[in-house]
Amino acid sequence: MLAELVDIVHFAEAGPVEPDARVDIAFVEGSITTAGELQRIQRVRANSRYLITIGACATAGGIQALRNNANVRDWMAAIYAQSEFIDTLETSTAIAEHVRVDFELWGCPISSQQIVAVIRALLFGVVPLQEQDSLCFECKRQGNVCVLVTGQQACMGPVTKAGCGALCPKFGRACYACYGPKENANPDSLSQRFQGFGLLPDEIAHKFLSINNSAPVFAEAGKKAKENGHD
Amino acid sequence: MGKDAVAQTQFLQRKDLQTLLDTLIAAGYHCLGPQVRDGAIVYDVLADVSHLPVAVHDQQAPGKYHLHYSQGLRSFAWANGPLALKPLLFSAREVLWSAERDDEGKIQFVQVKPAVQKTAVIGVRSCDLAAMRIQDQVFLEQQYKDENYQARREALFTVAVNCSHPADTCFCASTGDGPTAKSGYDLLLTELDDGFLVAAGSEVGKQIFIQLPLEQASDQQHFIAGEQALHAEQTQTRKLPQAGLAEKLLANLDHPRWQEVAERCLSCGNCTMVCPTCFCHKETEQPQLDGRSTEHLREWDSCFTQGHSYIHGTVIRDDTEKRYRQWLSHKLATWLQQFGNSGCVGCGRCISWCPAAIDLTEEANAIAGDEGD
Ligand code: SF4
Ligand code: SF4
Numbered sequence: 001m002l003a004e005l006v007d008i009v010h011f012a013e014a015g016p017v018e019p020d021a022r023v024d025i026a027f028v029e030g031s032i033t034t035a036g037e038l039q040r041i042q043r044v045r046a047n048s049r050y051l052i053t054i055g056a057c058a059t060a061g062g063i064q065a066l067r068n069n070a071n072v073r074d075w076m077a078a079i080y081a082q083s084e085f086i087d088t089l090e091t092s093t094a095i096a097e098h099v100r101v102d103f104e105l106w107g108c109p110i111s112s113q114q115i116v117a118v119i120r121a122l123l124f125g126v127v128p129l130q131e132q133d134s135l136c137f138e139c140k141r142q143g144n145v146c147v148l149v150t151g152q153q154a155c156m157g158p159v160t161k162a163g164c165g166a167l168c169p170k171f172g173r174a175c176y177a178c179y180g181p182k183e184n185a186n187p188d189s190l191s192q193r194f195q196g197f198g199l200l201p202d203e204i205a206h207k208f209l210s211i212n213n214s215a216p217v218f219a220e221a222g223k224k225a226k227e228n229g230h231d
Numbered sequence: 232m233g234k235d236a237v238a239q240t241q242f243l244q245r246k247d248l249q250t251l252l253d254t255l256i257a258a259g260y261h262c263l264g265p266q267v268r269d270g271a272i273v274y275d276v277l278a279d280v281s282h283l284p285v286a287v288h289d290q291q292a293p294g295k296y297h298l299h300y301s302q303g304l305r306s307f308a309w310a311n312g313p314l315a316l317k318p319l320l321f322s323a324r325e326v327l328w329s330a331e332r333d334d335e336g337k338i339q340f341v342q343v344k345p346a347v348q349k350t351a352v353i354g355v356r357s358c359d360l361a362a363m364r365i366q367d368q369v370f371l372e373q374q375y376k377d378e379n380y381q382a383r384r385e386a387l388f389t390v391a392v393n394c395s396h397p398a399d400t401c402f403c404a405s406t407g408d409g410p411t412a413k414s415g416y417d418l419l420l421t422e423l424d425d426g427f428l429v430a431a432g433s434e435v436g437k438q439i440f441i442q443l444p445l446e447q448a449s450d451q452q453h454f455i456a457g458e459q460a461l462h463a464e465q466t467q468t469r470k471l472p473q474a475g476l477a478e479k480l481l482a483n484l485d486h487p488r489w490q491e492v493a494e495r496c497l498s499c500g501n502c503t504m505v506c507p508t509c510f511c512h513k514e515t516e517q518p519q520l521d522g523r524s525t526e527h528l529r530e531w532d533s534c535f536t537q538g539h540s541y542i543h544g545t546v547i548r549d550d551t552e553k554r555y556r557q558w559l560s561h562k563l564a565t566w567l568q569q570f571g572n573s574g575c576v577g578c579g580r581c582i583s584w585c586p587a588a589i590d591l592t593e594e595a596n597a598i599a600g601d602e603g604d
Binding site for chain 2: 001002005116119120123124129132133134136137140141142143144145146147148149150151152155157158159172183184185186188189190192193
């Protein structure tokens with residue numbers, strides 16, 4: 001159905017390869033981690049009417065952005081026998097740090113409905129809806145029992161965007177914040193609550209410094225938690 | 232049995248509770264009753280009274296809900312869990328209508344009617360009956376009737392249970408909405424050790440009542456029920472300010488406390504969703520990919536979201552201070568102007584289910600308390 005509405009001109013995993021085609025919509029996956037990508041994203045931007053990032057890596061740097069606060073060379077040396085053959089930048093950064101992004105699809109992974117909804121909106125010529133509210137909305141609408149309140153679990157739901165369908169809380173697990181920070185998030189208050197549950201500063205930092213560790217609100221909260229641990 | 236006789240409270244032995252359930256089922260009701268699921272007491276399909284939370288008790292505090300077990304016999308020795316009647320009547324997520332475009336480009340609108348089943352809910356508390364009365368006002372007694380709400384409301388049968396074990400977070404005595412149910416139920420139970428006092432509160436309630444194996448209730452049983460009610464009332468420690476609460480709240484819109492609570496508030500919306508009277512919702516289109524049809528979806532929304540105050544390109548309540556103030560001042564003050572009563576029935580859910588452990592009674596007292604005038 002999708003292929004009847006749009007022409008897919010570049011999608012290496014599915015067949016078509018035409019990296020320098022001019023397009024209406026470019027969906028970009030992955031973060032910027034090499035010098036080649038740094039140049040390529042400029043070309044993608046220049047060739048596209050709308051540039052849309054898909055997932056936590058392209059939108060917030062991904063889990064690999066954890067290296068931004070570490071020494072990448074040391075890490076590589078610790079893992080690879082001949083790390084000099086690895087071509088990489090010191091950092092892993094979100095697409096929006098390099099070029100203008102028209103719309104972001106948060107999530108790790110995103111759902112197919114997100115893609116379909118954004119394409120449909122652009123075909124209609126309207127601005128796609130961005131989910132902004134807390135995950136708690138999805139939990140409560142589904143009638144899930146709150147794991148934070150009943151289990152005093154360190155659930156990230158109250159600072160995380162909805163969108164996943166409350167996958168983890170539905171099975172009694174605390175939210176991992178895959179969909180990134182909700183608007184008007186209050187990580188300080190949630191961190192305090194986690195402290196009350198007995199989490200150590202480093203454990204609190206890890207909650208924020210996960211898949212979306214480079215999203216500014218989470219990066220800041222993680223930093224603060226770490227600093228608390230060193231006081 | 233004559234009409235007058237059935238109006239009186241009678242006694243049902245504990246062993247006959249299943250008969251009540253069977254009678255409701257035989258009368259065509261889909262029965263829901265309290266059961267333990269995922270560490271909380273929630274309503275679920277009930278066919279067998281042995282699935283009730285027998286000897287289960289709750290412990291509630293701001294941001295905390297915990298169940299524990301005893302050796303007792305009672306099935307209703309606990310206070311309300313997270314779910315009120317609200318999700319059964321005002322659906323959290325439902326399609327209101329759909330639209331389809333034909334080959335000539337003409338658009339057809341079709342109302343989507345919900346599938347409604349006669350439903351009996353066992354174990355409803357007085358605060359939730361009061362909340363239902365408030366939602367009736369909102370959805371049925373304004374200029375436009377909400378047809379979906381109405382259909383479900385008319386199909387609902389309530390078996391209320393007087394509250395004998397309020398939680399620490401309950402304050403229905405202070406709002407005048409409990410712990411004893413006064414009206415709004417079809418049947419009312421008072422649980423005693425050996426059984427239940429039963430009263431009918433409506434015509435449909437009487438139809439079930441007359442089919443039950445009831446006995447004359449003794450003075451002793453009435454006395455125990457009275458003591459139990461008094462005790463339930465007296466154990467409640469939380470209170471809303473009484474004198475001039477609405478006026479004081481509205482006169483204190485710049486009180487520094489709003490900022491203080493905003494520092495703790497996560498703006499997550501849990502309080503409004505567990506609140507049995509909150510009725511805010513949003514509506515969005517869910518177009519099919521081919522662009523020929525769409526479903527118009529209504530979902531619970533909240534004054535804690537950005538979208539709630541998004542008007543013509545601007546978010547009016549752009550920070551948590553304004554959102555919290557909107558929530559509290561609507562619930563306890565401007566609701567009065569709008570509907571003639573308070574929007575709070577003292578169920579305490581917003582206190583227990585707030586992940587930041589914020590207590591609405593504490594905030595209301597800090598801002599508009601009886602002391603410090
Ligand atoms: S008062 Fe509590 S439940 Fe309500 S929005 Fe704030 S943090 Fe969430
Ligand atoms: S405001 Fe809180 S205590 Fe009052 S009815 Fe709503 S949830 Fe219950």
